Amino acid sequence: MRPEESEKLQHLLRAASNGDTAAHDALWVMFYPKLKAAVRYKVASMPKLANDASDLTSEALQSFFRRAFVDQEFDLNCPNSVWQLLKLITMRHVNDVFKGIKAEKRGGAIATFSFESLGKDGNSGGSSCDSSVDFGVTVPDSKQLEPSDEVEWSDLLDRLLASIEDPTAKQILLLRLEHYSNSEIADRLQISIRTVQRHLNVIAGLWQTESGETL
Amino acid sequence: MTAADTTDGTVIEILDRIDRGWQSRSPVPVSELIAPLQDSFDFDYLSEVLAADSEWRWRLAGFNAEPSSEPGVYSEADRNPHFVEDYLEQFPKLRGEVSCVLKLIESEFLARSRWCNPPMIAEFVDRFDQIDEVDQHLVKVLDEHAPIWVARDSRAVSSSQSHQFTVKTPLIVGRCTKEERNGKWLTNDFRRLIVADNDEPGVSREHVRITRVAIDRVVIANVSSQSMLGVNGVDVLPGSAQQLLLPTTLDVGPSRLRLSVW
Known part of the structure; x- marks a missing residue:
């Protein structure tokens, strides 16, 4: 973000915090299109949500505004982190809605599945119904993460996605993040489970490179 | 890549x-x-x-x-x-x-x-x-591709506690030991499910052993010396075992466990 943009954003955030509705509107205009584009990309592989990008974006933005300006939950002194925070809140909202749909499909229990098979063979792990995503490393329950940690983790995931050029590998990772098992991914993409596993092995290697964590 | x-x-x-x-x-x-x-x-x-x-x-x-x-x-x-x-x-x-x-x-x-x-x-x-x-x-x-999913409910009318886990097999189900008394329901290796307090009567420390024999089948063994186990509403005597198709329901002391394939 250029210094003048950062300054403008900081001014708007301060004004919005003081109840300036024009600043609210300006922030909405500033973030909505970019955020909606991110949501549309995210829901492209979620048929049940593919037409809900506008609603999901609005809901997430409203949630951010409430938490930021009413509940004053976030430290907004660093405008450069606002976009990351917004994106994180939005993606989590999309995931929660999607998990709800999946839970209905599965009979009511909301649960997540750990990413044990992203690790090397034999490095399996079970999972409880914590919101854990395990790339061979354990990510703490998102409810216990500080916003700064959440942004850091979101950045890491973004970098991982950016480093994957193969569209199939990217789809596999996105589906895994949406709690599909390897065989469900194989079914959805009409590829073999071996292909899914092999791609995930490579992704695990990339994750290690990006995060510096040892599997 | x-x-x-x-x-x-x-x-x-x-x-x-x-x-x-x-x-x-x-x-x-x-x-x-x-x-x-x-x-x-x-x-x-x-x-x-x-x-x-x-x-x-x-x-x-x-x-x-x-x-x-x-x-x-x-x-x-x-x-x-x-x-x-x-x-x-x-x-x-x-x-x-x-x-x-x-x-x-x-x-x-x-x-x-x-x-x-x-x-x-x-x-x-x-x-x-x-x-x-x-x-x-x-x-x-x-365990990696189609783990068993356990939903644990309290059988007490006054309690609505419910927990859900994926577990690894063979799984041991039982009451907690003094060392385990830390509020956990599942040990870190996902192979031991704790369903009752240390002083809970009628539940052994190692009460049930669950072994996977196919993607949709398990063998449930009552490994306690004298406590009963309920399987789909029928009592299973200590020392005996049954092969069961998933999903299935177990009653162990104060807990009801619903087992299914994730």
């Missing part, structure tokens, strides 16, 4: 080619896929090719409908599923490579579990009795 992944990249390319062939109803013959090997014998590459071939064949055998919307039909030969032994007969050098044989076993087992009548682990143990790791390997495969 990064340049460091040359081996993975090569294998992924060939797997993509296999997938595309099956998707378009003109599978590439295995002989053509392994031709680049020539004199060298890359077991990892070969076993990946054969495992993917096996998976597609079983997948096709199990499907009532065509798995692809592409025009064309599969030949009778394509529809013919291959057992691991068929591949070993074709490539006898693989027999000495236990990890490759296990990969083929895993592929057939998973594909049949997913798309055909689920086989028992015991079938593979019998077929490959010279390989000690088969049983352990397939249990691990199931």
Whole structure:
């Protein structure tokens, strides 16, 4: 973000915090299109949500505004982190809605599945119904993460996605993040489970490179 | 992908080619896929090719409908599923490579579990009795690909506590020990489920052992010396065991456990 943009954003955030509705509107205009584009990309592989990008974006933005300006939950002194925070809140909202749909499909229990098979063979792990995503490393329950940690983790995931050029590998990772098992991914993409596993092995290697964590 | 992944990249390319062939109803013959090997014998590459071939064949055998919307039909030969032994007969050098044989076993087992009548682990143990790791390997495969999902509810009318877990097998269910009294329901290795306090009467520290015998079946053993176990509303005596189809319900002391495949 250029210094003048950062300054403008900081001014708007301060004004919005003081109840300036024009600043609210300006922030909405500033973030909505970019955020909606991110949501549309995210829901492209979620048929049940593919037409809900506008609603999901609005809901997430409203949630951010409430938490930021009413509940004053976030430290907004660093405008450069606002976009990351917004994106994180939005993606989590999309995931929660999607998990709800999946839970209905599965009979009511909301649960997540750990990413044990992203690790090397034999490095399996079970999972409880914590919101854990395990790339061979354990990510703490998102409810216990500080916003700064959440942004850091979101950045890491973004970098991982950016480093994957193969569209199939990217789809596999996105589906895994949406709690599909390897065989469900194989079914959805009409590829073999071996292909899914092999791609995930490579992704695990990339994750290690990006995060510096040892599997 | 990064340049460091040359081996993975090569294998992924060939797997993509296999997938595309099956998707378009003109599978590439295995002989053509392994031709680049020539004199060298890359077991990892070969076993990946054969495992993917096996998976597609079983997948096709199990499907009532065509798995692809592409025009064309599969030949009778394509529809013919291959057992691991068929591949070993074709490539006898693989027999000495236990990890490759296990990969083929895993592929057939998973594909049949997913798309055909689920086989028992015991079938593979019998077929490959010279390989000690088969049983352990397939249990691990199931834990990774289709773990057991446990929903634990309190049976007390006044309590609405509910917890849900995926677990690993063999799983021991019982009351907590003094060392375990830390509010946890599941130990870190996912192999011990704690369903009652240390002073809970009628629940042993090791009360139930749950062993996986197929993707959709478990053996439930009451391993306590004197406490009862309820299985789908019927009492199971100490020392006895039952094979059960999932989903199933167990009553252990104050807890009701609903077991299903994730």
